[in-house]
Amino acid sequence: MxxxxxxxxxxxxxxxxxxxxxRRLILDALHTQSGQSLGALEEIVADRTExxxxxxxxxxxxxxxxxxxxxQRHGRQKLHYLNSVPIRAIYDRWIDKYTEPQxxxxxxxxxxxxxxxx
Amino acid sequence: MxxxxxxxxxxxxxxxxxxxxxRRLILDALHTQSGQSLGALEEIVADRTExxxxxxxxxxxxxxxxxxxxxQRHGRQKLHYLNSVPIRAIYDRWIDKYTEPQxxxxxxxxxxxxxxxx
DNA sequence: TTGACATGTGACTAAATGGTCACCTATTGT
DNA sequence: ACAATAGGTGACCATTTAGTCACATGTCAA
Numbered sequence: 001m002x003x004x005x006x007x008x009x010x011x012x013x014x015x016x017x018x019x020x021x022x023r024r025l026i027l028d029a030l031h032t033q034s035g036q037s038l039g040a041l042e043e044i045v046a047d048r049t050e051x052x053x054x055x056x057x058x059x060x061x062x063x064x065x066x067x068x069x070x071x072q073r074h075g076r077q078k079l080h081y082l083n084s085v086p087i088r089a090i091y092d093r094w095i096d097k098y099t100e101p102q103x104x105x106x107x108x109x110x111x112x113x114x115x116x117x118x
Numbered sequence: 119m120x121x122x123x124x125x126x127x128x129x130x131x132x133x134x135x136x137x138x139x140x141r142r143l144i145l146d147a148l149h150t151q152s153g154q155s156l157g158a159l160e161e162i163v164a165d166r167t168e169x170x171x172x173x174x175x176x177x178x179x180x181x182x183x184x185x186x187x188x189x190q191r192h193g194r195q196k197l198h199y200l201n202s203v204p205i206r207a208i209y210d211r212w213i214d215k216y217t218e219p220q221x222x223x224x225x226x227x228x229x230x231x232x233x234x235x236x
Numbered sequence: 237t238t239g240a241c242a243t244g245t246g247a248c249t250a251a252a253t254g255g256t257c258a259c260c261t262a263t264t265g266t
Numbered sequence: 267a268c269a270a271t272a273g274g275t276g277a278c279c280a281t282t283t284a285g286t287c288a289c290a291t292g293t294c295a296a
Binding site for chain 2: 011012015016018019020021024027028031082084087088090091093094095
């Protein structure tokens, strides 16, 4: 099976990419501000997890391969943008219009349970 | 940090749980038909991946711990139900009302790119 | 109570993953 | 051209994870 060939993304790459906390932190950073360079993301990540530049770069590569992050070169910089299309696909996979109201109801029930117990 | 204490679910458990293809297959099966027993899920999974009963049971435990699957005992059977609340949370995390239209636009752009290149 | 059925547990191996480092490439400004 | 800046690569090790097995628990029906 092809791992990455312009548009045809293995779903496994997407979920595996999301499975790491550092990568989710990067996505959060890009959600807050789009178009950040590796250096900028480096700083943000290093702020809470002691991680080298190489670690961040490696995570970004995983996110790129999963198409969760889109890159755009700008001179010697590489700007990163969050692509939320695959995330929407996750939602669509297990939640459809008919079950959506049930989900809302469940959320309320669970919140009640949380406030009472413990 | 607490791993599982009634309602307070570590986000890491959710994403890690979704990172495995077999577990996603199980979620699909439960999305198609709710309230299936371990035995029933065993058969479905074994249909496409050669996996022992123990493997399936282990995956179900992971899904339970992540609160993606809710269980209900019924005599000597254990019935499993898909809980889509955590999945909705993923959606809400990186997609908000304002960026949603952009996502739609991006999808169109990407599809065009795919048809032209390669 | 006894056997058959449905599921649970803990230990163990093989494979995948996260992280770092030494070293390499490409671009900008002077 | 040269140094400085921004980023990339491949090898390497430590940890985690997927999967299996032998064995244990609990429930139903006769």
